[in-house]
Amino acid sequence: MPQTQELSLEQKVEERIEGNHLDRVSLEALSDEELMLLFQRDVRLAFDILVERFQDPLMNFIYRYTGNMDDAADVLQDTFIRVYRKKHLYKTIAKVSTWIYTIAGNLAKSELRRGHRKYTTKLVQQREENEEYTLPLSTDDPLPDRSADSSIIYERIQEALLEIPEVFREAVVLRDIQELSYEEIAEITGMPIGTVKSRISRGRIQLQELLKDIYD
Amino acid sequence: MSDSQHPRNDEHATPEEPAALLRDLRAMPRVSAPLDFTEHLRRRIDEIESFQPWWKRALAWKPTWGFGIPGYAYGAVATVFLAVFAVYMFNATDVERDLRRETAPAEQRQDILHEQMEIPGDEESVGPATGSDQRDAAGTDAPARKGTQDVQPAAPIPSPSMETDASGESADDAAKQRLNSYVPAVRGIMKGEELGAIPDSIAKKDSVRILDSLKSLQKDRQRTPENDPR
Numbered sequence: 001m002p003q004t005q006e007l008s009l010e011q012k013v014e015e016r017i018e019g020n021h022l023d024r025v026s027l028e029a030l031s032d033e034e035l036m037l038l039f040q041r042d043v044r045l046a047f048d049i050l051v052e053r054f055q056d057p058l059m060n061f062i063y064r065y066t067g068n069m070d071d072a073a074d075v076l077q078d079t080f081i082r083v084y085r086k087k088h089l090y091k092t093i094a095k096v097s098t099w100i101y102t103i104a105g106n107l108a109k110s111e112l113r114r115g116h117r118k119y120t121t122k123l124v125q126q127r128e129e130n131e132e133y134t135l136p137l138s139t140d141d142p143l144p145d146r147s148a149d150s151s152i153i154y155e156r157i158q159e160a161l162l163e164i165p166e167v168f169r170e171a172v173v174l175r176d177i178q179e180l181s182y183e184e185i186a187e188i189t190g191m192p193i194g195t196v197k198s199r200i201s202r203g204r205i206q207l208q209e210l211l212k213d214i215y216d
Numbered sequence: 217m218s219d220s221q222h223p224r225n226d227e228h229a230t231p232e233e234p235a236a237l238l239r240d241l242r243a244m245p246r247v248s249a250p251l252d253f254t255e256h257l258r259r260r261i262d263e264i265e266s267f268q269p270w271w272k273r274a275l276a277w278k279p280t281w282g283f284g285i286p287g288y289a290y291g292a293v294a295t296v297f298l299a300v301f302a303v304y305m306f307n308a309t310d311v312e313r314d315l316r317r318e319t320a321p322a323e324q325r326q327d328i329l330h331e332q333m334e335i336p337g338d339e340e341s342v343g344p345a346t347g348s349d350q351r352d353a354a355g356t357d358a359p360a361r362k363g364t365q366d367v368q369p370a371a372p373i374p375s376p377s378m379e380t381d382a383s384g385e386s387a388d389d390a391a392k393q394r395l396n397s398y399v400p401a402v403r404g405i406m407k408g409e410e411l412g413a414i415p416d417s418i419a420k421k422d423s424v425r426i427l428d429s430l431k432s433l434q435k436d437r438q439r440t441p442e443n444d445p446r
Contacts, residue, residue, distance in 0.1 A: 048254060048258070051253075051254050051257060052254060055248075055249035055253055055254070056246065056247075056248045056249055057246075058249075059247055059248060059249040060246050060247045060248075063247045064244075064247075069247075072247070073249070073250050073253075076249060076253070077253075077256075077257060077260065080257050081257070081260065081261060081264065084261055085264075150240075150243070153240055154240070154244050154245060157237075157240060157241065157244065158244075172241070176238060176241040176242060177241055177242070177244055179242065204234055204237065204238070205234075207234070207237060208234040208237055211237065215234055215236050215237055
């Protein structure tokens with residue numbers, strides 16, 4: 001069945017190349033996998049669209065994982081450079097998103113092991129520096145004093161995240177912040193689903209222990 | 217009970233599940249990529265691409281046909297094939313000999329063709345005999361030679377003092393001329409070396425070895441019983 005799907009994807013991509021339907025509007029309607037196949041056939045615009053799609057979620061994941069804005073930006077750049085250079089290694093049997101997350105996760109781990117963390121950028125500082133950064137204000141959270149409280153809580157959560165072991169942190173960030181499915185996390189980490197669930201659960205318990213003054 | 221059904225893994229079923237923590241984790245603000253990240257990345261990739269040498273880009277070229285085998289694999293196979301073919305052609309052909317054969321008169325062509333395969337006239341039978349050879353021939357080899365008398369003896373080279381008849385002289389001259397004109401073909405890495413000459417490296421090693429043995433001989437002589445203080 002996946003082979004049939006792959007064949008149809010390949011055919012669709014070939015038809016698109018032959019028909020020269022490679023303008024930005026038509027490419028933006030394509031799936032990640034179709035864009036990746038187009039990119040493997042040297043359609044650079046497909047890569048640009050993939051970057052636009054994944055840059056923000058990946059940045060968020062890497063920042064929550066490393067806790068450093070500069071490191072996160074470097075890792076993000078390295079991730080896309082690696083995707084660019086190793087595009088031929090991608091096989092259509094996997095999802096593009098999990099493949100890119102795997103690369104980003106591996107690079108983030110390497111960055112952490114290198115001990116590059118010079119300082120920790122505070123979330124509040126980052127808000128001032130980066131204009132694109134916006135706090136998602138929902139309708140049930142309209143009060144400014146509540147927002148101020150929340151930002152303190154988020155800071156505490158981020159600090160607690162950096163204190164728990166890396167394997168738990170990765171699982172919790174992917175599940176509870178990035179909101180990926182267990183199957184996707186299992187594919188990204190290369191672990192069985194049972195192990196992933198166990199890590200998420202243990203990570204949450206450790207976080208709650210560290211933040212018990214807030215949540216008790 | 218499978219892992220997915222286990223209450224520990226079901227986030228909505230466990231009583232100790234930190235619901236408030238989960239809510240805050242999901243509500244955490246999203247961090248965005250730096251401004252103009254796409255443009256910056258494009259420039260960086262262009263830099264990397266332009267930095268790569270042309271041959272590296274050519275080797276990285278991966279055709280869509282042939283099972284997607286990288287370009288360098290085809291290059292490696294082609295190189296090996298060419299190398300084997302070149303060695304074969306080098307061993308199989310000798311342009312110089314072929315040219316000589318083409319330009320030579322018809323009766324000499326066969327000789328030129330076979331000159332690398334056989335030495336015209338064996339040195340033992342044709343060359344001048346040394347004193348020890350002559351002694352051997354007179355002594356121990358004599359009975360053996362008797363048994364092989366019916367074998368055609370090789371034509372001897374006459375010494376300058378020895379006179380032969382007219383017919384024998386012309387045959388001997390031809391054999392001598394062939395012997396003198398014989399130049400064994402030396403090819404490949406040995407080309408340019410004088411045939412039969414000892415290479416410099418071996419000669420140097422020999423001289424060092426001789427010097428060492430002379431020194432050890434001298435030491436041994438000093439340790440003879442009459443010179444030994446013990």
